[in-house]
Amino acid sequence: MSGEQGKKVISAIKGTKDILPSEVRLWQIAEATAREIFELYGYRELRAPVIEPTELFERGTGASSDIVTKEMYTFTDKGGRSITLRPEYTPSVVRAIIEHRLDLQPQPLRFYYIGPMFRYDRPQKGRYRQFHQIDIEVFGEKDPAIDAEILEMAHRLLSSLGVTGVFTLVNSVGCKKCRPAYGQKLREAALAVKEQLCPDCQRKSELNPLRIFDCKVESCRALAAGFPRITDFLCEECREHFKKFREYLDLYGISYRVEPTLVRGLDYYTKTAFEIVTEEAGAQNAICGGGRYDDMVREFGGPDLCGIGFAMGVERLLSVARIKVPERSFVYFAYLGEEAKKESLKLARNLRSEGIECLVEFKERKMKDHFSRANKLGAEWVLIVGEDELRKGKFQLKDMTKARQFEGSLIELASIIKGKKILETG
RNA sequence: GUGAGUGUAGCUCAAGGGUUAGAGCACCGGACUGUGGAUCCGGUGGUUGGGGGUUCGAAUCCCCUCACUCACCCCA
Numbered sequence: 047m048s049g050e051q052g053k054k055v056i057s058a059i060k061g062t063k064d065i066l067p068s069e070v071r072l073w074q075i076a077e078a079t080a081r082e083i084f085e086l087y088g089y090r091e092l093r094a095p096v097i098e099p100t101e102l103f104e105r106g107t108g109a110s111s112d113i114v115t116k117e118m119y120t121f122t123d124k125g126g127r128s129i130t131l132r133p134e135y136t137p138s139v140v141r142a143i144i145e146h147r148l149d150l151q152p153q154p155l156r157f158y159y160i161g162p163m164f165r166y167d168r169p170q171k172g173r174y175r176q177f178h179q180i181d182i183e184v185f186g187e188k189d190p191a192i193d194a195e196i197l198e199m200a201h202r203l204l205s206s207l208g209v210t211g212v213f214t215l216v217n218s219v220g221c222k223k224c225r226p227a228y229g230q231k232l233r234e235a236a237l238a239v240k241e242q243l244c245p246d247c248q249r250k251s252e253l254n255p256l257r258i259f260d261c262k263v264e265s266c267r268a269l270a271a272g273f274p275r276i277t278d279f280l281c282e283e284c285r286e287h288f289k290k291f292r293e294y295l296d297l298y299g300i301s302y303r304v305e306p307t308l309v310r311g312l313d314y315y316t317k318t319a320f321e322i323v324t325e326e327a328g329a330q331n332a333i334c335g336g337g338r339y340d341d342m343v344r345e346f347g348g349p350d351l352c353g354i355g356f357a358m359g360v361e362r363l364l365s366v367a368r369i370k371v372p373e374r375s376f377v378y379f380a381y382l383g384e385e386a387k388k389e390s391l392k393l394a395r396n397l398r399s400e401g402i403e404c405l406v407e408f409k410e411r412k413m414k415d416h417f418s419r420a421n422k423l424g425a426e427w428v429l430i431v432g433e434d435e436l437r438k439g440k441f442q443l444k445d446m447t448k449a450r451q452f453e454g455s456l457i458e459l460a461s462i463i464k465g466k467k468i469l470e471t472g
Numbered sequence: 473g474u475g476a477g478u479g480u481a482g483c484u485c486a487a488g489g490g491u492u493a494g495a496g497c498a499c500c501g502g503a504c505u506g507u508g509g510a511u512c513c514g515g516u517g518g519u520u521g522g523g524g525g526u527u528c529g530a531a532u533c534c535c536c537u538c539a540c541u542c543a544c545c546c547c548a
Contacts, residue, residue, distance in 0.1 A: 060540090112545080112546050113547080117547090134547095134548085163548080165547080165548095167545090167546070168473075168543095168544090168545085169540090170541075170544095171541080172547095172548080173547075177548065178548090179548060246545080257546095262544080262545095311546065311547055312547090329542085329543065329544085330546095332547070332548060334548070335547075335548060336548095357548055360548085363548085380506085412504095412505080412506080414506080414507065415508095416506090416507080417508035418508055420507095421508040422509085425508095428507080432506060433506090444507070449508090
């Protein structure tokens with residue numbers, strides 16, 4: 047042992063972090079709320095692996111997308127396969143549908159999932175290399191009512207978690223019938239002013255002119271303002287879909303803004319695209335993004351099954367959520383002596399069977415120290431087990447929040463604890 | 473991948489070339505005789521992110537590097 051090795055502290059990988067117990071309650075509540083709401087709309091959880099064949103994302107997410115070209119965690123496994131830690135969830139669901147012939151089940155199919163995604167990006171506020179998404183997908187429903195319904199569901203989740211100050215942006219990016227014609231017009235417009243665009247946009251004007259709308263350079267924005275708008279080029283079907291979609295949004299009372307320049311970064315979107323943004327989250331202000339992808343399943347060699355979905359970033363969501371964490375309620379055992387310690391262990395065992403959280407610490411303490419300790423740990427109850435109590439078979443129970451004290455048998459005290467719990471949680 | 477800012481105890485911060493780097497909070501122990509939050513006393517804890525340089529002397533000045541933070545890019 048050189049001694050030098052022991053000094054080196056190992057820390058979490060850049061862009062990843064531990065979620066410690068003090069914070070994890072927020073995650074649990076957010077996740078439980080999401081599950082509850084999604085199930086309410088008929089969604090069921092579908093859990094896919096964290097690792098997938100690299101090809102899944104190259105074909106699904108899009109070979110020209112930034113995610114695939116520079117942000118994937120890709121490695122070769124011992125069998126020589128190219129494996130990728132999923133950067134998003136949609137392709138995995140599509141794969142699962144085709145693999146298990148889920149399209150033969152009654153449609154539409156509604157799935158949800160909550161879990162980690164991985165992108166090799168430079169971390170900043172609201173952006174991490176391992177981050178978490180709440181994801182929902184619907185397959186086999188063409189009706190624009192579903193487009194509005196998933197947005198309504200997203201808003202229900204947000205308001206349940208106390209998120210305020212959000213705004214919804216919607217757009218239609220057309221379909222394979224009308225988008226190429228528009229793309230051509232846009233490219234022409236972009237190339238006409240190419241010299242005046244920033245270097246990045248010059249590149250985009252060839253590759254994917256839609257993305258020029260995302261540019262934040264002022265001169266590019268000014269030029270892009272004069273470019274043709276997708277909404278003026280939609281085919282009959284897309285225009286009708288977009289119109290109905292907005293009608294249903296109005297029906298749900300969801301306020302939104304049509305943003306003809308809204309471009310989802312993934313290549314597969316068709317028709318509806320949307321984003322929910324917040325004012326108070328820094329530069330990464332999109333907490334939810336999604337859209338329709340009617341061609342993806344077929345392009346993977348599956349049935350002709352349309353799809354739509356959204357993803358919410360859990361870290362971003364929690365950064366703007368106002369979640370009330372209920373106080374934990376537990377019984378601290380203040381015992382005196384070995385005999386009382388043993389009795390406490392038995393009592394705790396029985397109370398736990400009643401669903402009551404108990405903490406028996408094994409260190410001998412004086413009564414005052416027990417209370418001091420109970421207070422520090424935030425115990426709601428202190429159960430006193432001393433000589434008198436052992437003799438009588440009745441125990442003292444102190445309510446630490448109200449400074450009341452009861453005497454009774456274990457059963458009597460258990461019902462006091464449970465009675466208060468019911469009173470407080472309703 | 474590019475740019476800027478910041479790195480001193482678990483946390484928040486002092487010390488800005490000159491003894492052995494300090495404080496508050498937290499943690500541990502003690503005083504307080506079977507009833508908590510207070511108070512008082514004491515203690516643990518740092519190669520000042522790491523490496524190199526300048527200097528008689530570096531937490532302090534210079535260079536490199538790493539990490540964190542924010543922004544660009546992209547996106548949840």
